[in-house]
Amino acid sequence: MPQRNVVSYNTMITCYSRDGFLQEALELFLEMKRYGFKPTQFTFGGLLSCHLLDALEGMQLHALIEKTGLFYLDAFAGTALLGMYGRYGCLDEALGIFDYMPKKNLVTWNSMISVLSEMGYLEDCIFMLSEMIMSRVGISEYTVVSVLTCLEEVNMQLGEQVHGLVIKYGFDNVTSVHNCLINMYAKCVTTSSAEKMFESAHVKDIVSWNTLIGAMANSDRPIRALDFFLKMCRTGLSPNERTFANVLTACSRLQLLSYGECIHANLIKKRYESDVYSGTVLVNFYAKCDKLQEARVCFDCITQKNLVSWNSLMLGYSSMGSSSISVTLLREMIQSGYHPNELSFSIVIKSSLRTELLQLHSLTIKKGYHENSYVSSSLISSYARNGLVSEALTFVGSAQTKSCVVSSNIIAWIYNRTGQYEKTQEFYADIENPDAVSWNILIAACSRNCYYKETFELFDHMRRSPICPDNYSYVSLFSVCTKLCNLALGSSLHSHILKTSYKLRDTFVCNTMIDMYGKCGSIESSIKIFYETTEKNIISWTALISTLGLHGHANEALERFKEMVKTGIEPDKVAFSSVLSACRHGGLVKQGMNLYREMKVKYGVEPDIDHYVLVVDLLTRYGHIKEAEQLILEMPIAPNALIWRCFLDGSLCPENGNTGTWGKRVNINRIGVHFKYAI
Known part of the structure; x- marks a missing residue:
């Protein structure tokens, strides 16, 4: 270009800066000055907008802006400086620029609010918004x-x-504002409110759909995320990486492996699988579905791995208890030139065995992470899990535990679990700012040690504190109501939840309420809560079946068990215990025996001693003594005293014939305890 001027230089500098060519932009800036062209606010604005510009270079440009007087000319240069300081987290400098600026425009105010928002200073955002309006x-x-x-x-x-x-x-x-409102209602109210906000949008773009699908995927309604994904596809809108990531999150939460594999196929079709973002999401999905081999294959396909992808794979192996592989991955990660962060160490330490733990502790000291609150919390937890309680408690009084509520909570939990309730109280007395977990551990400790009055007193103190009770708080309280068999108290708590927040009525709390109402004698309320539970899991169904059996509704309990299986939920040992107990109470011998036979053959559940006790009791109660004895003799595990006690109790019923004959047939050696405990 033979004839260059300030405008042409500014245009090229801005283009280079925008595309990440900082060195070329700076060279043009120096050339411009060398040829006698005076930089304008637009010159500096272009340079300051480059994401590769470091804080030191930004400060040097700041000095030049002040020197040339451009800072006082208009709001452009000052706004660019404000954005640059905000980008590097220099909030004091950004606020200083904002307060010092003689001229501010709409963009200046928006930049300042954006910086505060990104750093999470909500109160300052609201204050700045009020000032802006005024x-x-x-x-x-x-x-x-x-x-x-x-x-x-x-x-x-x-x-x-x-x-x-x-x-x-x-x-x-x-549209952009409407999308933020959808996200806000999903976070602050309910996903139902977010859904209504979504439906009211005049224009729904890919961000609108992704916002709602993401909100559903991370809520207690992940199945709705899949419904909206299919709706979006029917509109003709093409899903992007974010869409697929949200759908995979829903699939991992619902354990829908085949559905997730279809999404994986779509990612391969669109050539996204080697991208670090999509690849990491796939690693997370397969790891959460317990398919670690597939997770490793997806990890290896990522062309440019980052710290997040390494941490995701380590978390997968760590969650499955493969501590040695997690440690090996950490070693590979360091050898590949990546620097582990506090999350990397926390993941590996949490699942580590005793021999690995000492080495990892040494490595955290070497890397300077031993004083990090997350890492120290993981170390305390891992020492306790490996039976090294005294080593875990050496952290008491250290700088890490004093400054970190998480570490303090773990130590308090150790005291609680080892029966040192008074120590738990003393320890919490020294914590300046207890969080929700702190309160919940103390409430659970009171409940566990049968201090029921103190449990509710603590709950009352928590309500008056800045910390709001959460679902874990209410679960501990409902368990107290169940132990006391106090229906009135449980109903009052239920009413309090309804008044406080709908979000507290999640599956976790609802399951506890189903159990509480059932054991306190209100079968109608128990059934009502069950059907009001949005996302029912196996615990919800088991609690209902147990309630129905306890109240003599054996046939209905059996029907609900069959209904649960039809929904796709595989029964576990506890579910079988509940339905067998219902059959025992209702005299459903044939149905109970069918279930017992199906346990291992159809569902792959190995009966344990509790199941044998229930089946023996079922048979002997209703006159099937020979069958009960045959079952005991064929058991793959040694029968204990309780099984023989059930057998003898059943045989002593007058309707079962010659009671003395059956009693003599029980060999004392089989029982393994003194005879007076068996009869």
């Missing part, structure tokens, strides 16, 4: 997007107020 600069859709992005679960009321502001300024039809 300064009569006005607000734009970018303003509300930044504020909505910063909102969390506890900010429901604030979110609704921002929504009102959106309607007032007429931004509710802007």
Whole structure:
């Protein structure tokens, strides 16, 4: 270009900066000055926007801007500096620039709010929004997007107020704003509210669909994520990497391996599988479905691995108890030139065996992570899990535990589990800012040690503190109500949950309520809660079957068991115990024996001693003494005293004939205890 001017230089500098060619942009900047062209605010704006520019270079450009007086000319240079400092997390410098700027425009305010939002300073975001409105600069859709992005679960009321502001300024039809509202309602209210917000959108783009599918996938309604994915495909909109990632999250939560494999095939078709983002999602999916070999294949397909992909694979092996492979992967990761972070060490340490633990502890010291709160928490937990309780408790009083609530909670949990309730209380008395987990451990400790009055007193203190009770708090309280068989107290807690938050009524809490109402005598309430539970799992079904059996509704319990199997839920040992117990209470000998035979043959569940006790009791109660004796003699495990006790109790019933004959046939050596304990 023979004739160059400031505009042409600025254009080229901006293009180079935008595309990541920082060195070329800086060379043009120096050339421009060398040829006598004076840089403008647009020159500096282009350079400061480059993501490869480091903080030191940014500060040097800041000095040049001040020197040339461009900072005072208009808002452009100051806004660019503010954005640069915000990008590197230098909040004090960004706020200093903002306060010092003589001229601010809409973009300046939006940049400042965006920086605060990205750093999670919600209160400052709201304050800045109020100041912005009062300064009569006005607000734009970018303003509300930044504020909505910063909102969390506890900010429901604030979110609704921002929504009102959106309607007032007429931004509710802007697609980007509407997408943020969908996300906000999913986080702060319920997925049902997010669904309504989605349906009210005039225009639904790929981000709208991804926001809703992602919200459903990570909520207690992952099946709805798959429903919306199919709806989206029917509209003709092509899914992208984010869509597939959200669907795979839903598949992993629902353990839908075949569905996830179909998504994997689509990723291969679109050539996404070697990309680090999609590859890492696939590693997570297969690891959570216990398919570690497939997870490793997906990991190996990633062309440019990052720390997240390594951590995902290590987490998969660690979760399955393959500690040696996790340690090997950590070694491979270091040898490949990657630097493990606190999450890497936490993952490997949590599943490590005693011999590996000492080596890993040494490695964390060598790498300087031993004082990190996450790593120290994992070390404490792993020492306790490996039976090295005294070593775990050496962390008491250390700087890590004093500054980290997580570490303190683990130590308190160790005290609680080893029966040292008083130590748990003393330890928590020294914690300045206990979190929800701290309160829940103490409440659970009270409940576990039968201090029922103190349990509810602690709950009352927690309610008056800044920490709100969560589902774990209520589970401990419902277990107390069950132990006390206090229906009135349990019903009061249930009412309190309904008034407080619908989100507290998750599957975990509902299962506890089904059990509580059933054991406290209110079968109607137990059944009602079961059918109100959105996402039923095997524990929900087992609690209902147990309740029905306990109240003499054996046939209905059997029907619900069959219904559970039809939904695709495989019964486990506890589910079989519940349905066999129901058959025993209702005298359903034939049905009970059929279930016993199907346990291993059809469902692959090996009967344990509790199942044999139930079956023997079922047979002897209703006159099938010979069959019961034959079953005991054919057991693959040695019968214990309880089985012979059930057999003798049944044989002593007058309707079972000659009671003395059956008693004599029981050899004391079979029982293995003194005869007085067997009769």
